[in-house]
Amino acid sequence: MTTAPGPADPFVHPALFYGDPGEYLAGTVPFVRAALAADEPVAVAVPGENLRLIQDELGADGAAVRFLDMREAGRNPGRIIPGVLRAFADGRPPGRRVRIVGEPVWAGRSPAEYPACAQHEALINAAFRGREVTILCPYDTARLDERALADAHATHPVVIPAGSGAERASAVYDPEGVVARYNVPPGPAPGAGPDVLGVAFDAESLSAARHLATGHGARLGLSGAGLENLALITAELTTNSVIHGGGTGALTVWPEGGHVLCEVRDKGRFTDPLAGRRPAARDQRGGRGLLLVNLVADLVRIHTGPEGTTIRCYLGR
Amino acid sequence: MSPEPARPRPAAAAPVPAGPRLDVYPLTGRRGFRAAGEVSLPTRVIWERALERAVREGEDVYYLELSALTFVDVAGAGVLADAARSLGEGRRLVLHRPPGSLPRVLDLLWPGLAGIEVSAS
Numbered sequence A: 001m002t003t004a005p006g007p008a009d010p011f012v013h014p015a016l017f018y019g020d021p022g023e024y025l026a027g028t029v030p031f032v033r034a035a036l037a038a039d040e041p042v043a044v045a046v047p048g049e050n051l052r053l054i055q056d057e058l059g060a061d062g063a064a065v066r067f068l069d070m071r072e073a074g075r076n077p078g079r080i081i082p083g084v085l086r087a088f089a090d091g092r093p094p095g096r097r098v099r100i101v102g103e104p105v106w107a108g109r110s111p112a113e114y115p116a117c118a119q120h121e122a123l124i125n126a127a128f129r130g131r132e133v134t135i136l137c138p139y140d141t142a143r144l145d146e147r148a149l150a151d152a153h154a155t156h157p158v159v160i161p162a163g164s165g166a167e168r169a170s171a172v173y174d175p176e177g178v179v180a181r182y183n184v185p186p187g188p189a190p191g192a193g194p195d196v197l198g199v200a201f202d203a204e205s206l207s208a209a210r211h212l213a214t215g216h217g218a219r220l221g222l223s224g225a226g227l228e229n230l231a232l233i234t235a236e237l238t239t240n241s242v243i244h245g246g247g248t249g250a251l252t253v254w255p256e257g258g259h260v261l262c263e264v265r266d267k268g269r270f271t272d273p274l275a276g277r278r279p280a281a282r283d284q285r286g287g288r289g290l291l292l293v294n295l296v297a298d299l300v301r302i303h304t305g306p307e308g309t310t311i312r313c314y315l316g317r
Numbered sequence B: 001m002s003p004e005p006a007r008p009r010p011a012a013a014a015p016v017p018a019g020p021r022l023d024v025y026p027l028t029g030r031r032g033f034r035a036a037g038e039v040s041l042p043t044r045v046i047w048e049r050a051l052e053r054a055v056r057e058g059e060d061v062y063y064l065e066l067s068a069l070t071f072v073d074v075a076g077a078g079v080l081a082d083a084a085r086s087l088g089e090g091r092r093l094v095l096h097r098p099p100g101s102l103p104r105v106l107d108l109l110w111p112g113l114a115g116i117e118v119s120a121s
Helices: A021-037 A048-064 A077-089 A114-128 A146-155 A175-181 A203-219 A224-244 A289-296 B041-057 B074-085 B101-109
Strands: A014-018 A042-046 A066-069 A098-102 A133-140 A158-160 A197-202 A248-256 A259-266 A299-305 A308-316 B022-026 B032-039 B061-072 B092-096 B116-119
Touching: A014 A021, A014 A146, A021 A042, A021 A048, A021 A098, A021 A133, A042 A048, A042 A077, A048 A066, A077 A098, A077 A114, A077 A289, A077 A299, A114 A133, A114 A146, A114 A175, A114 A299, A133 A146, A146 A175, A197 A203, A197 A224, A203 A224, A203 A248, A203 A259, A203 B041, A224 A248, A224 A259, A224 A289, A224 A308, A224 B041, A224 B074, A224 B101, A289 B074, A289 B101, B022 B041, B032 B041, B041 B061, B041 B074, B061 B074, B061 B101, B074 B092, B074 B101, B074 B116
Parallel strands: A014 A133, A014 A158, A042 A066, A042 A098, A098 A133, B032 B061, B061 B092, B092 B116
Antiparallel strands: A197 A248, A248 A259, A259 A308, A299 A308, B022 B032
């Protein structure tokens, strides 16, 4: 409990609990309408079916609202801060609050996605500290499990209990604790097998490793932009290992369900939890590799610790 | 975390340490260069020098013939973005048939960048 924002922090990040469509609309639509009435920029980034609920309720008033299907724009939780939230909030005229309804956690999130979702919700607080922004995050009490609902109390400084409309401080707010708790290994990569490419790399073999990864990705069914993305992800992760991660690493590429997974391990350690989640400043040279990985992958899981760092990326095939 | 790193598979999957190449040739008949090979960490410096020359030469339009370029990493795209930004008003780089991912990377990481035109024909 070291990170509770002071009373002066203009960033507001409530979790809105809802049990049915009525509670959903009662919690979100007045928020959007208040923004419209105050001429404040407002976006709604929620799963498609909830997006349609809000759009139907707003009718013609929705014309001034930016709508995004979070299932697409926020499929990879690591993409949401740079690609959805800051993409909308940055560059707005000062003096006017930016309001966003953001629903990154829904019942269909897979066990592989969920830890990245929880970390994302926790990191929003650091990413927007000090900014004139409100991000309202709806949580479906009827369909989400207990863990997701409990985590929402730890990732949001304020909560709005289902059907109440009344905001109160969360007694268990602890975003850094959530980031640490979900800094877990993504499960072992498979050992050798016909579908598994495992290769050690260093500065001399960066290019060869990338070629092996794309050759294998093509055999596993990637093509077009998906295969280009595998090349980019492999290049950025392996180059990072060579420059920042001790000079060498291990690359593994294998299939899992509808995805091709690409994992890089090295001896480096991540010290900045927001790495790859900030839009690059216009004049910033370098430092965009992990941001690109977050923007193009369907899921990025990161585990980092004294023993090294593992980054696992999922690409739809 | 499993104690073992991803095991390198023997022989078949061990990368052959053949160095990647990037070759740059001046165009004949118009200002610009043709690049063949890939832009990655080992070849980045060649790419940087070629683009520094492009900026220095001061032409309004400078052509980059990139159909034989197989790959450009994010740092390589950044070199291009920096070059485009330092061109100044009215000047531009025309990328002829770049690898498909390059315009996409530029759009994702340098949205609204002026000074670069992509030509597919």
